[in-house]
Amino acid sequence: MKAHIASIAYHLPAAVLTNEDLASEFPEWSVEKISAKTGISRRHIAAADEFSSHLAIAAARLLFDREGIDPRSIDYLIVCTQSPDYYMPTTACLVQEGLGLRTDAGATDITLGCSGYIYGLGLAKGLIESGQASTVLLVTADTYSKFINPLDKSVRTIFGDGAAATLVRGVEGADALVGITYGTNGAGGKNLIVPNGGLRAGTDIAPKAAVDQRDLVATGHDLYMDGPEIFTFTLDVVPSTVDEVLRKAGLQKDDIDLYVFHQANAFMLEHLRKKLEVPAEKFFVSLAESGNTVSSTIPIALADAVEKGVLRPGMRVLLMGFGVGLSWGGLVATWG
Structure with a gap:
């Protein structure tokens, strides 16, 4: 049995934060500036009583x-x-009960962000191809808005909340998830961190995350991102990881029909596309209506690509996740 992505669906909260809303709060940032910088028009925001x-x-x-x-x-x-x-119990246990899954089904959380979808697919593949399971439900869900200080416009413009559900099934036939490659550099953990609200002060590893250094008043979590460091890291690791994925898969760049990367922001994605010399028609971008939903950006983009007829059965799609951790991963999936 080989693991195949069978289907994907996603859900976004009802409340919406538009560029017009942000521009009214931060007059120094126009609607046009926000859109040009991020490629995002709207972000969906979880309600106060709505959680992952x-x-x-x-x-x-x-x-x-x-x-x-x-x-x-x-x-x-x-x-x-x-x-x-x-902190406990795991979210997977809550979801298992909420969905009415069997009590003899396994359920576990993985605590990863922008690379999480790749890691989740790798784990699902391992479970299926080792005979431990034949049908795996991989769900990505994040409510980063609850971590964000309302006065921190640098991250409020980027992140949105959302969830995606991917069904991974074991089927007879060729390997459909190949070239799986992972990477980790914990030394960069200080560059994207929620410094407050945990058991340990984030300033232990990220002094620049202190709210007084950011001219903010603490609101409980106060997510901090060093944008330039994340940008530099991404441009450094993604091209070499793409090369490694292709090498492991025994493929060339021209063998890939579509590239779907973590939808961080349009500015970063365009830099990556140009650096990798990928034609625009093979590089799918879908974040204008949902923003950066962290672990869900790749499956949301895949679902949108299917809906728009861009991704069709039999196509090879190279998936790449990268970000908080620092953590990254990639693979090639044969669709359908």
Whole structure:
């Protein structure tokens, strides 16, 4: 049995934060400036009583209803989130109960952000191809808006909340997830961090994350991102990782029909596309209506590419995630 991506559905919260809303709060940033810098027009924001488990359950239910999937057919649930409802229990346990999955199904969280979808697919592949499961539900869900200081316009313009549910099934046939490559550099953890609200002060490893150094008043979590450092890291690791994915998969760049990367922001993605010399028609971007939803950007983009007819059965798509951790990963999936 080989692991294949069978289907994807996603859910975005009802509340929307537009560029017009942000420009009214920060008059020095025009609507045009925000759009040009980020490529984002709207971000969906979770309500005060809406958490990652709620988004995860909603996305999975959409998938089940659309595809006619019996929740009891799921052998294993993987929930990827960096904004869990609680320290304990795991969000996966809440989602298992909320979806009515079997009690003999496995359920676990993985705490990763922008690279999480790649890691989740790798784990699903391992579970299926080792015979531990035949059907894996991979759910990515994050509510980064709850971490963001409302006066920090640098991150408010970028991040949105959302969840995606991906069904990974074991089928007979050729390997459909190949060239899997991972990378980690914890020395860069200080560059994207939620410094407050945990058991340890974030300033222990990230002194620049202190709110008084950012002219902010602490609101509980106060997510900090060193944009230039993240940008430099991305331009450094992504091209070499693409090369390694292709090498492991035994493919050339021209063999790839579509490139779908973590949708960080349009400025960064365009730099990557040019550096990799990927034709624009092969490089899919889909973040204008949802923003950077962290672990869900890749599956949301895949679902949008399918809906628009850009991604079709039999196509090879190179997926690449990169960011908080610092962590990165990539693979090539044969679609359908």
